[in-house]
Amino acid sequence: MGTEELKKSVQRPAWSWQFSADARIALPSLDLFATLSRDLLHHDSRGKGVKVAVIDSGIDDTHPGVGGPISKQVMIEEGPEGFSTIVEEPIDISGHGTACASVIRALAPECELYSVRVLGKWSRGRGTVFLAGLRWAIENGMHVCNLSLGTTKKEFSDTLHELADLAYFRGVTLVTAANNMPIPSFPSLYASVISVAAHEGKDPHQFYYNPQPPVEFGAPGIDVNVAWLNQQWIMATGNSFAAPHITGIIAQILAVYPELTPFQIKTILRELASNTVHESQLC
Incomplete structure (x- = not known):
């Protein structure tokens, strides 16, 4: 590199090189909104090929509500030498993870x-x-990733925020349940995640957008029939059971449009929300 070129490169602000004429990446238009309809969520997609992590209490994949085997179950353990990841047979300790998995698989069975x-x-x-x-x-x-859990402890907030941003930049969508109590919890308050609370509806595809976040979406989560321990089903209430509805819908969307980024997914969810009024409906 010559002196003048070096001088110019030094003077450029950090990161600006990605937008220079020889570095810009041409992107295909998504052309989504001309063809996007809620039919996608009802008939056209079963979530095939989409990897969904349920970060929870485990999953009992023998429960008929889960709809068949899962790809892998790992358990995170913390010991004196740090963390270890153990691959184990699919089990659930409390029923909570199986409940979330049953909601997701009902929407995106593949x-x-x-x-x-x-x-x-x-x-x-x-x-x-x-x-x-x-x-x-x-x-x-x-x-x-379905996160029907969180923490109110501020000492974990900074690291969780860093991980949420890392997921966002790597194209991993985090769906988080808001706390059931009116207190701040993490990571549901971060802008990089999709935060969900419950509404009383029963249609699993009916969800709403809230233009006054931090909680951005509402999905069924009150008296929801979910899989539980010992091959049982229970009626459950909580934001924990609203979040997997949105996770399942995102899996449906990604199966058709696998290149979508988290911010594009959030925009599409806003467009498909039941309270979004389109021009054709105003005529």
Whole structure:
């Protein structure tokens, strides 16, 4: 590189080289909104090929509500020498993860489910283990992560925020349940995630967009029939069961449009939301 070229490169602000004439990447137009309709969510997609991580208490894949085998179950353990990832047979400690998996598979029956077990009995767990499980999912090529859990402890917020941003930049969509109590919880407050709370509807494809975040979407989560322990079904209420509805819908979308990034997915969800009024409906 000559002196003048070196001088010019030094003067350029950091990162600006990505937008120079010889570095810009041509992107194909998505042309989505001309053809996008809610029919996609009802008939055209079953989530095939989409990797979905359920970061929770495990998944019992023998439960008929889960709809068949899952791709892998790992358990995160914390020991004196750090964290270890153990591949294990699909089991569920509390029922919570199986419940979330049943909601996802009802919407996207052909998605590839991965269970990342970070919770124990009574759906309790350690924040450090949660962080390690989320990192595993990001680093192992998941497309969507269902996080029907979170923490109110601020000491984990910075690291969780870093992981949420890492997922965003790597094209991994994080779907998070808002806390059931009116208190801040993480990572549901971050702009890089898709935050979900419950509404009373029963149609699994009916969801709403909230233009006044941090909670951005509402999905069924009140008196929802979900799979549980010992081959049972229960009626459950909580934002935990609203989030997997959105996760399943995202799996449906990604099966048809696999190149979508998290911010594009969020835009499409806003477009498909039941409270979005289109011009044709105003005539």
